[in-house]
Amino acid sequence: MTNSAGQPVIGFIGVGYMGHGMASNILKGGYTLYIKGHRNRVPVDDLVSKGAKESASPKAMAEACDIIHVCLSNSPQVEAVIRGEEGILASGKKGLIVIDSTTADPTSTEALAAEMAAAGMTLVDAPLGRTPKEAEAGTLDAMVGATPEIFDRIRPVIECWASNINHVGPVGSAHKMKLLMNFIAMGYGALYSEAVTLGAKVGVSPQVVRNVIGSSRLNNGFFETFMKYTVDRDRDVHKFSITNASKDVRYVANMASAAGVVNIMGASIKHYYTHVEAIGKGEDYLPMLGDHVAALNGIDMAEAVKKGAK
Numbered sequence: 001m002t003n004s005a006g007q008p009v010i011g012f013i014g015v016g017y018m019g020h021g022m023a024s025n026i027l028k029g030g031y032t033l034y035i036k037g038h039r040n041r042v043p044v045d046d047l048v049s050k051g052a053k054e055s056a057s058p059k060a061m062a063e064a065c066d067i068i069h070v071c072l073s074n075s076p077q078v079e080a081v082i083r084g085e086e087g088i089l090a091s092g093k094k095g096l097i098v099i100d101s102t103t104a105d106p107t108s109t110e111a112l113a114a115e116m117a118a119a120g121m122t123l124v125d126a127p128l129g130r131t132p133k134e135a136e137a138g139t140l141d142a143m144v145g146a147t148p149e150i151f152d153r154i155r156p157v158i159e160c161w162a163s164n165i166n167h168v169g170p171v172g173s174a175h176k177m178k179l180l181m182n183f184i185a186m187g188y189g190a191l192y193s194e195a196v197t198l199g200a201k202v203g204v205s206p207q208v209v210r211n212v213i214g215s216s217r218l219n220n221g222f223f224e225t226f227m228k229y230t231v232d233r234d235r236d237v238h239k240f241s242i243t244n245a246s247k248d249v250r251y252v253a254n255m256a257s258a259a260g261v262v263n264i265m266g267a268s269i270k271h272y273y274t275h276v277e278a279i280g281k282g283e284d285y286l287p288m289l290g291d292h293v294a295a296l297n298g299i300d301m302a303e304a305v306k307k308g309a310k
Contacts, residue, residue, distance in 0.1 A: 008066035013058060013081055013103075015043045017239045018128055021135030022161040023047055024102070028068075028138075029160040034061050060083065062091035063181040064103060071101040071128075075108040075246055093154050094120030097154060101142075103127050103182060103244070106175040107258065109145075113171045118247050122150055122255055125171055127178035131225070132239050135235060139163040145174035182224060182248040183266060188222050189245065189286055190269045193293035196230055200299050205308025206231050207293075229287035231305055232251055242289060243282035246273035 004297040011034040012023040020043040027033050033052045037044035048054055055061035060079045061068060068088065072078055082088045088098060098116065100109065100123060106165055113123040129141030134259035144151055151167050158165055168174045188271045190213045199209050210227040214217060228237045256263035276282060284292075 009064060011055065011068035014071035014191045015047060016071070017097045018130040018135045020047065021132060021296065022049065022069065022071065022310045023052065024136065025138040025161045026157065027051055031157070034063060034064055040152070057086035058088045059086045062093045062096055067097045067099060069099045069101060070257060073244060074102065075105040077299050079106055079108060079112065079181040082116070089116065089119055092119065093157040096121045096122060097150065099124045099154060101126050101128050103178050103248050104175050106172045106179070106255060109286045111177045112129045123171055124150060125155060125174040127174055129181060136159065142166070143168050143174040145169060145199065163239065165289060178254045179248065183252045185222055186245050186249050186273065187265060187269050189226065189289050189297065190272045191225065192226050193272065193290040195297055196290050197294045197297050199232065200301070200304040206305050207299070208307040226287045231291050233302065235285065238285055238287050239283060240286045241310035242276045242284050244275055244284060245286050246277050246282065249273055
């Protein structure tokens with residue numbers, strides 16, 4: 001099944017913060033696109049206005065498409081979309097390729113891949129790096145787990161939304177790599193939160209921390225976005241919820257446990273994110289973790305920033 005330009009027909013399930021930009025860039029690539037959203041109609045209506053078609057169910061989408069992207073919050077959601085009564089497997093669509101861009105549990109990914117292979121379908125894991133800003137620009141990072149043959153087939157589609165594409169290995173390997181990446185990222189978040197809090201406690205302002213580290217070899221993109229919220233109070237600089245961050249750290253812990261690897265740093269990191277969820281603030285974005293770590297130490301981070309500006 002192809003469109004008039006000879007391109008495969010694409011589906012996209014999960015057009016949220018990341019998915020909306022990805023889907024927009026697939027449309028810009030000239031592909032016929034079917035979408036399925038969730039509760040928020042805004043991104044769905046926007047994509048429909050740009051030419052996307054809306055599917056009633058994953059099963060219906062599978063029947064109409066050659067390649068389906070799935071970009072959801074966690075593995076249980078992916079499992080429901082694939083295994084559900086109106087799910088992708090229920091379509092019986094042999095030859096279908098599903099690209100899972102969720103940050104998922106690799107154990108679940110490998111089990112789903114086996115089930116889909118038995119049904120004549122192919123699961124590819126292609127989790128993402130960077131933020132919704134890069135999703136809209138079409139410059140995300142992509143880690144891909146697939147056979148070389150499948151990777152070559154899907155690469156032109158992935159190139160619509162990613163500028164840095166790495167073929168990691170077989171299916172499941174990309175989700176493992178993504179967990180390693182997010183382990184480092186969530187570790188940065190916890191470490192920066194403690195460092196800025198400690199600095200404020202001993203009289204070193206967040207602004208000074210930003211200037212000194214930002215001009216040193218310790219600077220990186222994650223530090224810059226973290227400090228853009230901490231100092232500039234830009235709430236939307238990194239739209240990634242603490243709930244999702246916490247989920248990723250749990251998946252890392254599960255992977256370490258299954259591999260028999262000591263994960264002491266992971267356990268320490270996990271507790272900060274669990275704390276924020278426990279106090280009902282899980283929908284705060286990742287850089288806001290610093291506010292919560294500061295509060296645990298009797299500091300109002302916004303006030304510390306104001307004090308540092310004087």
